[in-house]
């Protein structure tokens with residue numbers, strides 16, 4: 001049997017720093033668990049632009065289509081802020097999502113016990129929190145046409161279009177209902193049906209899929225602005241949330257901070273099954289390239305490490321190994337290890353990115 005294949009696209013800023021820690025964990029699985037991956041690496045984002053004049057070379061896109069899973073670090077940075085939109089680092093990531101047709105973006109927000117004190121919310125509001133945001137990732141206002149900056153009379157007008165077809169809503173709704181069934185059978189759908197036609201359609205379609213295919217799942221609907229408010233008021237009322245591309249972008253950053261730091265939140269972007277039965281998949285932390293701390297050894301690698309745990313679970317059917325890795329992360333946090341983003345105002349001595357990665361590997365060793 002051939003080894004499962006992984007394409008690593010570490011990207012820009014802290015991307016390569018956090019990915020180096022994931023490499024240690026991939027190596028650990030090879031040497032200690034006999035689970036070897038065929039790993040290849042390539043460029044995405046600003047570093048790809050620097051080399052090729054494009055944030056994602058066609059050859060890299062082709063490789064991404066062939067492998068079992070892609071692991072991505074982060075893209076972007078101030079150096080590229082003034083580039084034309086078509087070659088900005090972020091376009092590389094958006095192209096991967098679109099051409100791999102990764103329509104269901106799973107963004108869990110879990111509050112580790114050891115960090116409950118660290119959230120900006122009160123401890124009892126976040127302790128034990130475990131929610132899953134399913135963000136539609138290949139459509140909506142991110143991709144709708146027309147788009148652009150146009151001349152209209154004496155001034156310019158910027159246009160983006162929110163657009164959803166029924167089938168796009170149906171497939172992401174099914175992903176969310178399936179997840180809800182594996183968790184606590186509760187799904188909340190968020191849109192703005194009070195002001196947007198695309199929201200009206202979204203609500204109707206999600207309700208129909210629920211009524212006809214998932215009558216056992218308790219379905220509720222909420223306007224996305226109220227959803228943001230409820231997520232900060234009492235987040236534990238939610239289990240699975242399904243929402244569109246833009247609202248999902250905002251709500252998942254909000255949910256990340258409930259757990260203490262953006263440096264903690266992983267994600268899985270999944271598409272339709274390939275010929276081998278595995279879904280098309282890309283795994284990446286929710287955070288970006290963090291230019292303010294890049295190159296200083298300060299980045300928290302946990303979001304990227306937990307993204308690899310999601311790969312073990314969703315691409316490679318290794319749920320028990322994913323549990324092992326998540327428990328190893330839990331252990332290092334319980335032991336008090338903190339990167340700088342997890343230090344309170346009282347301060348203390350943070351560990352470096354690399355020390356955090358090493359500690360996770362040591363905890364994995366201890367799990368055997």
Ligand SMILES: NC(=O)c1ccc[n+]([C@@H]2O[C@H](COP(=O)([O-])OP(=O)(O)OC[C@H]3O[C@@H](n4cnc5c(N)ncnc54)[C@H](O)[C@@H]3O)[C@@H](O)[C@H]2O)c1
Pocket residue numbers: 014018073074075076077078090093262263264284285286287288289290291292293298299300301303341
């Ligand atoms: N998936 C991605 O690649 C992705 C996601 C979001 C933003 N971006 C891009 O990243 C660049 C910077 O964006 P931004 O500053 O709005 O968001 P960001 O997520 O990079 O950073 C926001 C804040 O969180 C901190 N932070 C983020 N990840 C951290 C980690 N692992 N450990 C410790 N602290 C961490 C940063 O230091 C910063 O203060 C932009 O070019 C943006 O487009 C990329």
Ligand SMILES: CC(C)[C@H](C(=O)O)[C@@H](O)C(=O)O
Pocket residue numbers: 090093094249286288
């Ligand atoms: C970098 C950017 C294109 C991306 C998005 O807006 O989707 C990011 O914010 C995310 O959340 O993955």
Ligand SMILES: [Mg+2]
Pocket residue numbers: 249250253286
């Ligand atoms: Mg975002």
